Amino acid sequence: MPRPSPALLSRERIVAAATALIDADGLEALSTRRLAAALGVRGPSLYNHFGTKDEILDAVANAITAEVDVSFFATHDWPEALRRWGHSYRRALAAHPNIVPYLARGPGRRPAALAMADAVYGGLVRAGWPPARATHIGALMRYFVAGSALGSFARGFVEDPRLYAAHYPHLGQAHRLAEHQQSVDEGAFALGLDALIDGLARSGPAG
CATH class of the missing domain: 1.10.357.10 (Tetracycline Repressor, domain 2)
Known part of the structure; x- marks a missing residue:
């Protein structure tokens, strides 16, 4: 049997894309619509990994703080x-x-x-x-x-x-x-x- 294809999305990919959007255009630029578009998926797909936009923001903030x-x-x-x-x-x-x-x-x-x-x-x-x-x-x-x-x-x-x-x-x-x-x-x-x-x-x- 062929191996299953890897999941299109992961928390890490979402956080990386959200970070890139914020870096480029500011906090106000982050929306689930824009984030989904940047990842090439439909918006509801994000909610398999994060319940709200605020949870995504928290994950971005956490990833940056973890670099310290x-x-x-x-x-x-x-x-x-x-x-x-x-x-x-x-x-x-x-x-x-x-x-x-x-x-x-x-x-x-x-x-x-x-x-x-x-x-x-x-x-x-x-x-x-x-x-x-x-x-x-x-x-x-x-x-x-x-x-x-x-x-x-x-x-x-x-x-x-x-x-x-x-x-x-x-x-x-x-x-x-x-x-x-x-x-x-x-x-x-x-x-x-x-x-x-x-x-x-x-x-x-x-x-």
């Missing part, structure tokens, strides 16, 4: 763990900025987000932070990372020197920021993260 490395809290002192986790967290979100507002609502019931919160909170408490302060630090990092991933500071300036020449004498090189986007944005994040951790180190447990 939280292992550092088991292998490094808290300042270095916080620094490495922060950079990993930002990379995952910056690769998918359109999903950030959805992620910023909190972990909900998403396993990857809850596992991340558990690892960070547990690592900070083990390092000597009081539970309430460990909660504050986790929240602070989420605010900082999510804000940095929402958009590019460097790309906010147009590449036309004439715009700045007449009225903004201190922005004479602003037209060049976009071409250095990665170094500007990543450098700003690293500077802010270092300052944040240094400030915490002065008021909390030794690393």
Whole structure:
């Protein structure tokens, strides 16, 4: 007997297609109709794997959060763990900025987000932070990372020197920021993260 053909759809394929749609056109672009069309199936087929569009969004958010490395809290002192986790967290979100507002609502019931919160909170408490302060630090990092991933500071300036020449004498090189986007944005994040951790180190447990 011939082998049965593989299933046309899987949760993984649906999540990948939904992620691509959100990355390309934003959260509002995701609909079951557009998603089904992108996958070459009929809309009702999606409901064999997900009950609602919100369940698909949660699965996308969970998959992106799962890319964040939280292992550092088991292998490094808290300042270095916080620094490495922060950079990993930002990379995952910056690769998918359109999903950030959805992620910023909190972990909900998403396993990857809850596992991340558990690892960070547990690592900070083990390092000597009081539970309430460990909660504050986790929240602070989420605010900082999510804000940095929402958009590019460097790309906010147009590449036309004439715009700045007449009225903004201190922005004479602003037209060049976009071409250095990665170094500007990543450098700003690293500077802010270092300052944040240094400030915490002065008021909390030794690393």
